[in-house]
Every structure is written in structure tokens, then in C-alpha cells.
Amino acid sequence: MPVNCAIENALLNILKNKSRNILLGVITFVIITAEVAGMSIYNASGTIVKEFKARFGSEVALTPLKKSAEGITAEQAIAFSESECLLSTDINSSLTCRSDTLKAIGQTEGRSPNIIQGRENYGGDLSNAAMRLRGGQFDKILAEGKLPAILTDVKFWNRSLLARAARPAFRAGNNDPIPSFKVGQYKNECIVSSEFAKLNQLAVGDHISVQAGLFESGTLVETSISLTIVGIYVSAPSAAYPASYQNPNNEIIADFNTVASIQKEGQTGVAVNATYCLKSPELLALFEEEIRSKGLSPDFSVTTDEAGYRRLVGPIENLNSVSLAFLLMLFALGVAVMALVSMLAIRERKYEIGVLRAMGMKKGQVALGLWVETAAVTTVCFALGMLAGGLLSQPISDTLLAASGSIPVSVSISPLTALEIFAVAIVLASIAGFVSVSQITKYEPMKILMERN
Amino acid sequence: MTCLELKSVSYRYGGARDLVLDGISASFEMGKVYAITGESGSGKSTLLSLMSGLDICGSGDILYMGKSLRDIDRDAYRAKSAGVVFQSFNLLLNSTALYNVTLSMGISGIPLDSNGKKMAAQALLEKVGVNSATASRKVLKLSGGEQQRVGIARALSHNPDVVIADEPTGNLDAETESAILKIFADVAHGDGKCVILVTHSESVTAMADEVFSLCDGKLAYGEAKREDEFGL
Numbered sequence: 001m002p003v004n005c006a007i008e009n010a011l012l013n014i015l016k017n018k019s020r021n022i023l024l025g026v027i028t029f030v031i032i033t034a035e036v037a038g039m040s041i042y043n044a045s046g047t048i049v050k051e052f053k054a055r056f057g058s059e060v061a062l063t064p065l066k067k068s069a070e071g072i073t074a075e076q077a078i079a080f081s082e083s084e085c086l087l088s089t090d091i092n093s094s095l096t097c098r099s100d101t102l103k104a105i106g107q108t109e110g111r112s113p114n115i116i117q118g119r120e121n122y123g124g125d126l127s128n129a130a131m132r133l134r135g136g137q138f139d140k141i142l143a144e145g146k147l148p149a150i151l152t153d154v155k156f157w158n159r160s161l162l163a164r165a166a167r168p169a170f171r172a173g174n175n176d177p178i179p180s181f182k183v184g185q186y187k188n189e190c191i192v193s194s195e196f197a198k199l200n201q202l203a204v205g206d207h208i209s210v211q212a213g214l215f216e217s218g219t220l221v222e223t224s225i226s227l228t229i230v231g232i233y234v235s236a237p238s239a240a241y242p243a244s245y246q247n248p249n250n251e252i253i254a255d256f257n258t259v260a261s262i263q264k265e266g267q268t269g270v271a272v273n274a275t276y277c278l279k280s281p282e283l284l285a286l287f288e289e290e291i292r293s294k295g296l297s298p299d300f301s302v303t304t305d306e307a308g309y310r311r312l313v314g315p316i317e318n319l320n321s322v323s324l325a326f327l328l329m330l331f332a333l334g335v336a337v338m339a340l341v342s343m344l345a346i347r348e349r350k351y352e353i354g355v356l357r358a359m360g361m362k363k364g365q366v367a368l369g370l371w372v373e374t375a376a377v378t379t380v381c382f383a384l385g386m387l388a389g390g391l392l393s394q395p396i397s398d399t400l401l402a403a404s405g406s407i408p409v410s411v412s413i414s415p416l417t418a419l420e421i422f423a424v425a426i427v428l429a430s431i432a433g434f435v436s437v438s439q440i441t442k443y444e445p446m447k448i449l450m451e452r453n
Numbered sequence: 454m455t456c457l458e459l460k461s462v463s464y465r466y467g468g469a470r471d472l473v474l475d476g477i478s479a480s481f482e483m484g485k486v487y488a489i490t491g492e493s494g495s496g497k498s499t500l501l502s503l504m505s506g507l508d509i510c511g512s513g514d515i516l517y518m519g520k521s522l523r524d525i526d527r528d529a530y531r532a533k534s535a536g537v538v539f540q541s542f543n544l545l546l547n548s549t550a551l552y553n554v555t556l557s558m559g560i561s562g563i564p565l566d567s568n569g570k571k572m573a574a575q576a577l578l579e580k581v582g583v584n585s586a587t588a589s590r591k592v593l594k595l596s597g598g599e600q601q602r603v604g605i606a607r608a609l610s611h612n613p614d615v616v617i618a619d620e621p622t623g624n625l626d627a628e629t630e631s632a633i634l635k636i637f638a639d640v641a642h643g644d645g646k647c648v649i650l651v652t653h654s655e656s657v658t659a660m661a662d663e664v665f666s667l668c669d670g671k672l673a674y675g676e677a678k679r680e681d682e683f684g685l
């Protein structure tokens with residue numbers, strides 16, 4: 001069949017026109033290699049930008065403008081956290097305390113002998129407190145069975161152990177799962193560090209009692225709180241701290257409400273720490289409007305660390321747009337080079353085309369033959385280019401990210417990327433083919449042969 | 454049966470002032486050998502290229518089996534019906550002699566598998582005096598006479614109705630020439646095809662059934678007076 005013989009002829013031609021096809025192949029190879037590297041960097045950085053935005057959001061700082069500014073109440077902190085603008089919220093309440101029956105880690109008799117002795121030792125100076133009662137959204141920890149972002153100082157905690165502590169069976173102290181969780185169920189329950197438990201010979205199920213120091217019109221009021229230990233997490237060994245209540249291993253972790261509700265009307269002493277992360281920095285104005293209407297005092301400023309966010313996301317966003325520009329430029333260059341190469345190739349092969357046409361091969365078949373020849377070379381070089389590009393993309397990306405001062409990012413070619421690049425290759429080959437066809441159509445065989453003679 | 458018929462065919466090259474061919478009429482029958490003579494530059498090759506459907510005449514018409522070459526698929530006409538030997542051969546230089554012939558068979562759609570084509574092509578090449586060793590060399594590395602014979606084998610390869618050859622024996626020695634002429638005679642008289650040869654050679658005009666001469670754009674019946682006859 002004539003069509004078959006056009007294709008067969010094309011394939012034989014690949015070897016007959018070695019130098020030309022090698023040139024074409026090298027060009028394709030270089031373009032595809034660069035395209036793969038660029039495309040995988042573009043995709044990777046795009047993913048990372050999205051991930052970073054989702055993961056880090058933009059942290060909002062609520063900063064008191066006056067020393068006398070009253071703290072944010074637990075109710076406010078929770079009300080604020082319900083905003084649609086937020087990606088995540090991290091609320092905890094904390095309170096320094098002491099105990100007549102428990103010892104704190106790092107508590108040196110000589111240095112602060114009075115720490116756990118009398119109320120006068122508070123003296124309005126919190127550094128005399130022995131430990132800290134920390135209220136996270138404990139019910140959430142337990143219900144979700146994982147460590148959510150709602151607790152601060154997570155770096156000091158053994159995440160996996162805390163997660164295990166949160167498992168119902170662990171909490172029950174046996175293998176019977178507890179069927180359901182309710183908010184507020186954990187009232188007066190707590191978990192402690194293994195170091196603290198060892199020091200005080202505590203076990204799950206034990207009851208402990210601590211005294212919290214609160215203030216009422218400038219006077220210290222001590223409140224006694226009884227807690228039941230429902231979990232012990234394995235802690236990293238304690239470092240040295242100036243005051244024992246600063247040691248995270250001395251933190252008794254209870255439910256947020258358990259800690260927040262210790263403070264009665266008219267009292268101060270429970271610190272509510274809230275960190276809000278916006279879905280994106282642009283939502284700041286909206287969020288501020290919302291929390292002001294929910295009662296945030298004008299004594300607080302609402303700001304984001306946009307510079308920090310940009311520092312984190314910016315370099316990758318830059319890399320993303322640079323790689324896109326690079327891709328587009330490369331694509332344009334590829335198109336131009338392919339068009340030029342095929343134009344030159346046609347001119348160079350005018351005689352051959354004339355002979356084939358004189359022998360009765362149709363224009364379409366001649367064009368098909370040229371396209372097959374180009375496509376075959378392109379395909380082989382596509383495969384090689386993919387390989388080389390895949391190998392190159394990681395070091396290139398590393399270099400770019402290092403130059404922009406960002407964290408290293410793992411770059412790889414997904415099947416989708418491969419498909420995209422294949423589409424690019426096909427477009428390039430087709431442009432070459434299109435140029436061939438339009439050139440061939442210009443010449444009648446007679447003219448082609450005459451010009452050569 | 455009339456194979457090709459020229460009806461007041463005129464042709465002018467693009468940009469040229471004068472007509473190369475000026476109202477030529479003639480008819481070429483199946484089963485005959487025709488010779489066309491004429492001075493260099495008289496337009497013989499131009500006439501052949503029109504008859505082989507490589508170009509279209511400016512005015513007038515060329516009919517193949519009663520149909521105008523303007524209207525029929527000229528690619529198919531060249532591929533199947535006409536076999537052309539070019540003055541400058543027009544072979545694929547980077548391919549072997551054998552491939553030039555088998556490719557022509559392939560384009561014509563001859564019902565042979567690739568082995569069959571090779572065998573037939575080889576036989577044909579042997580017939581015009583190209584042995585298998587020569588046939589497997591690239592055309593680029595063949596002598597002028599060898600290339601000419603490859604061109605002839607290619608023109609005959611698809612068993613065309615009309616063989617159009619531009620000085621097919623110009624590069625051949627007398628012995629080879631007569632062998633080739635015998636083949637052309639067989640094609641016309643044996644197979645009943647139409648053979649049209651452009652020539653300066655007396656042995657060609659001698660074996661032709663009809664002779665035309667081309668002069669001043671006109672085609673005249675009979676042999677033109679040769680230049681050397683005037684000299685003395």
C-alpha cells in the first residue's frame with residue numbers, strides 16, 4: 001500500500017539522513033530535557049506554595065497596646081476561634097501552681113526552699129510557683145486521637161506518646177474502648193510527664209491536688225484543684241530551667257475548660273494564650289472586624305507577620321513564576337527552532353521530495369513521511385530527554401531554592417507532568433510537520449526538480 | 454488505441470517571454486515506439502514533463518485514454534500509468550539502486566510483498582544490465598550509464614501504459630544501447646504499450662515506428678534535418 005511505503009520510506013530515511021536527524025534529535029533532547037526540568041520544578045513549587053499556604057497560613061498577633069490592658073477571656077478566645085477566616089487556632093490556658101504533696105522537677109531545696117511551703121511565698125512573684133497547670137483542648141486531643149495544633153509548646157512533648165495517651169483504651173487503663181466522647185467530659189482529668197510521674201510515684205488513676213495562685217483586687221487567693229491522672233506521656237529528659245514551672249515536664253496538662261474555669265468572676269491569674277492562623281494574609285481586615293465585633297478591646301492591635309509568611313512562601317512563589325516564564329520561553333524557543341529546522345530540512349531535501357512526487361507519491365504521503373521521520377526521532381529523544389530532565393530537575397531545584405534561601409523541596413515527575421511534556425513534544429513535532437506540509441504544497445514536482453537542475 | 458493525445462498544447466515558463474511549445478497537436482498510439490528529435494533547447498524535455506503530468510500546459514490539452522490530465526489524479530497517473538526516464542535521472546541518490554526500483558513499485562501499489570518486489574526489481578535491473586552487486590550500491594556511487602539504466606528499470610517497474618524517456622541511451626555504449634532499445638521495442642510491440650523516446654541517436658530513430666521533430670515550438674512529423682547535413 002502506498003501509505004505503508006511512505007512510512008517505511010520515512011523510517012529508512014532516519015538512518016539515511018543521519019547527521020540531519022542527529023541534529024534534530026539533539027535539539028529535541030535539549031528542549032525536552034529543559035522542559036522536563038522546568039515543568040517538574042513548576043509543578044513542585046506550585047504544590048509547595050499551595051501546601052505552605054494551607055499549612056502555615058498567616059499567624060495573627062493580638063498585642064496589648066497598654067500595660068493595663070485586660071487579657072483575653074477564655075470565652076473570647078473560643079468565640080474568636082470560630083471565624084471562617086481561620087485555618088487553625090491554638091488556644092490554651094495556663095496557670096502557675098504549687099502543691100503540698102508533689103515535688104517539681106529541678107526544684108532545688110537550697111535555692112528556693114519555700115517553693116512548696118506557704119502562700120506567702122507567692123508574694124506576687126510567680127517565679128516561686130513550682131509547676132504549671134496547662135489547659136489545652138484536652139477533649140479534642142482525646143477525641144481525635146492525635147495532637148492537634150491547639151496546644152503550644154508542642155516541641156517539648158512527645159507527640160507519639162501523647163497521641164497514644166489520647167487513645168480511648170489507654171485512657172481507660174485497659175483494653176476496653178470507651179464508646180463516646182463528650183466535651184467537658186475531662187473535667188478535672190489530666191496527663192503528666194513520665195519524669196514528673198516517676199519523681200512523685202504517680203500512676204494512671206491517681207488523684208493529685210495542686211494549689212493555684214489567683215489574684216483578687218491585688219490579693220493572692222489560693223484555690224485548690226483536685227485532678228485525676230488519666231495518662232502519662234513519656235517525656236524527653238529535662239533541661240535546666242531558671243524556674244521549675246518553666247520546665248515543660250512540670251506541666252500538668254488538663255482540659256482547657258478545667259483550667260479556664262478555676263478563675264472565678266473578678267479574679268485574674270489564668271493566662272489565655274490564643275494563636276490564630278489565617279487562611280491567607282489578605283483576610284486580616286475581615287478577621288479583625290469580626291473579632292472586634294465579638295468584643296476585642298481597642299487596647300489590642302491585630303497584626304499578622306506578613307513578612308514572615310512572605311519569607312516562607314515568597315521564594316517558592318518566585319521559583320514557581322520564574323519556572324513558568326522559563327517554560328513558556330522554552331516552548332516559544334522550541335517552536336521557533338523546530339519550525340526553522342524543518343524549513344531548512346525541507347529546503348535541503350527539496351530534490352528528494354521532488355523525486356518522490358515525480359514517482360507519484362502524493363503530497364500528503366510525502367508530508368506524512370517527513371512527519372513520521374521527525375516524530376520517530378522526537379519520540380526517541382523525548383524518552384532520553386525525560387530521563388535526563390528527571391535527573392537534572394532535583395539539583396536545579398535545590399540550587400534555585402538554596403539561592404532563594406528556602407528549604408529543600410523534593411522534585412519528581414508525575415505521570416501528569418510526563419503527559420504534559422509529551423503534549424509539548426507532540427505540538428513541537430506537529431509544528432515541524434505543519435511547516436513541512438505547507439512547504440511541500442508550495443512546490444510542484446516539476447518546479448522542484450527544475451530548480452535543482 | 455490512442456494512449457496520449459496532444460491538442461494545441463502551448464507552454465511558457467513563468468517569467469519567460471517566448472512560448473517553448475506553441476500549439477502542438479499529436480497523438481500517440483498503444484503498441485508503438487515514438488521518437489522525438491530536436492535541437493538542444495527546443496523544448497523536448499518540457500514536452501515530456503507535460504506528458505508525464507509533472508506540469509500542466511498553459512493552453513490546449515493533453516488527454517490520457519481520452520481524459521484530460523487536468524482532470525485526473527496526476528499523482529496516480531505518474532505512479533501507475535506513466536513510466537518516466539528523466540534526462541537527469543532523478544533517482545534517490547542516498548538509496549540503493551534496488552530500493553529506487555522497489556519504492557517505485559510500492560508507490561504504484563503493485564500487489565507484491567516486499568520480497569516479491571525485490572525479486573522483480575532485481576530481475577528488471579539484470580535485464581537492463583545492472584547486476585545485483587551494483588544494484589545494492591547507493592545511486593550516488595554509480596556511473597552515469599549505470600544510473601541511467603536504474604532510471605529505465607524504475608520507469609518500467611510498475612508496468613506502465615506509457616513509457617516516456619528523455620534521451621535514455623545518451624550515456625550508453627552502442628552495445629548496451631541496442632540491448633536497451635530491444636527492451637523498449639518489446640514493451641511496445643510485445644506488451645502493447647506506448648513508448649515515447651526523446652533522442653539525438655540515429656539508432657533510436659531507426660528503430661522507432663514514428664518520428665517527430667520539435668522546432669520553434671512546433672512538432673513536425675518526420676525527422677528534422679540534422680545540423681551536420683548543412684555544414685558541407
Ligand SMILES: Nc1ncnc2c1ncn2[C@@H]1O[C@H](COP(=O)(O)OP(=O)(O)OP(=O)(O)O)[C@@H](O)[C@H]1O
Binds near residue numbers: 450466493494500
Ligand atoms: N525552469 C525553466 N525556466 C525558464 N526557462 C526554462 C526552464 N527550463 C527550461 N527552460 C527553457 O526552455 C527551453 C526548452 O528547454 P528544454 O529543457 O525543454 O530543452 P530540451 O529540448 O530538452 O534541450 P536538451 O536537448 O538540451 O535537453 C530552453 O530554452 C530552456 O532554456
Ligand SMILES: [Mg+2]
Binds near residue numbers: 497498499540619
Ligand atoms: Mg532535454
